Amino acid sequence: MSAVVEFEKVVAVAGSFPVLTGLDLRVDQGEVVLLRGENGAGKTSFLRACAGLISVSSGDAHILGFDMRVDRRAPRRYIGLLGHENNLYQDLWVREHVEFRAAAVGAAESDTDAALIRVGVSKQLWTVPIGSLSAGQRRKVAIASLVVGRPRLWLLDEPHASLDSESRENLDVILAEAARLGATIIFASHESPLTKGIASRVVTLGGGRVLEDSGAS
Template sequence: MDPVIRLRSAVALVGRFPVLAGVDLDVSPAEIVLLQGANGAGKTSILRACAGLLRVVAGEACVLGVDLTGDARAVRRRVGLLGHATALYDDLTVVDNVTFAVRASGADRAGVAPALAHLGLTGRLPRTRVAALSAGQRRRVALATLVARDPELWLLDEPHAGLDAEHRDLLDELILAAVGRGRTVVLASHERHRAHALAGRIVTVAGGATAPAVPATPGDAASAGPPVVADPEATSVA
């Protein structure tokens, strides 16, 4: 079976600045892969490249059968990226934000109402402008957008950030349910106990490159320790 993601010596630039400097990564269908590494290691850049938002200028990069070194637009409707920023429109209501994203991706609008209900966005909240929401509510709207679209590939950058304990547990359930439907998930997270418990494989990222992947084991979460913060001088990689 062809991999969902295949990167070989992938290089990406922002301007003339290298943010990926030789990434090798294979991700199989219905797999959960955790990207781990210090702040600034390149995890976000890998996710953005796989979403077709950061151009790969050298090496091999193929996502869902699309060559990202060419025109990456063909992959964007099939991929969902939940980043640090929620990418919502403040002047639109909750339901309009989710509906717009679903229509733009060509997904079925029938998934909007169930997604909102699943994330607890009920009552007056669907008709509330996003500008009036708390940070946690915004995060739930962004998650509802992802759930409503249900893309083939879920790319999650610190997905538990801004969520309370109840919704962190719910997010874990949503991730496992997506994989049960045949979706593929790649996430970067400092919530190490949660992320290690979810992932079937761990890939370490440093300096914009990847180390060989290792299987996740139950002992990984127990021994993970606190997050590692990058050297302040080593901020050259996004």
């Protein structure tokens, strides 16, 4: 299997605070990795470093073969990132938003409907302003915006937050399906009992480095 994420002794700093302190981790194509750790362990920073939103100060960092110290923007076209926030334009209608995201990541706008259906956003909501949706519905629209881009690397920070049990199960099915088709998924979650089932590997972070790795040889 080819490496999708290759971090060796990676150090990253936010402001003057070191958020990754010599992190070593390799994730191969098709893996579904659950990131665990206490608040401030470095889960979000690791995901953002993978997306190139935090620059690497030292160490070697490659995402999908791209050297992140040379050009951290290069792999972004293959990455889908869902952070704590949903990245939604509150005034746009649901369908308009997903259509825009599809176009913005170079995906076909025609896939919009399929993505919304896949995630379980009911048709009545497609022409409703996002700002008037519930938190769970907004999360589903955010997930649909990712699904439509068919990323090769999914970086998800608490993706199950605000979702009801049916939607959580649906998301797990979507993630498992994406992994089966060759995508790599890394997600941070505090809800281990619920999410452990879909993960092929569990990595525990602490103090900006890997403390425990169920996939370590």
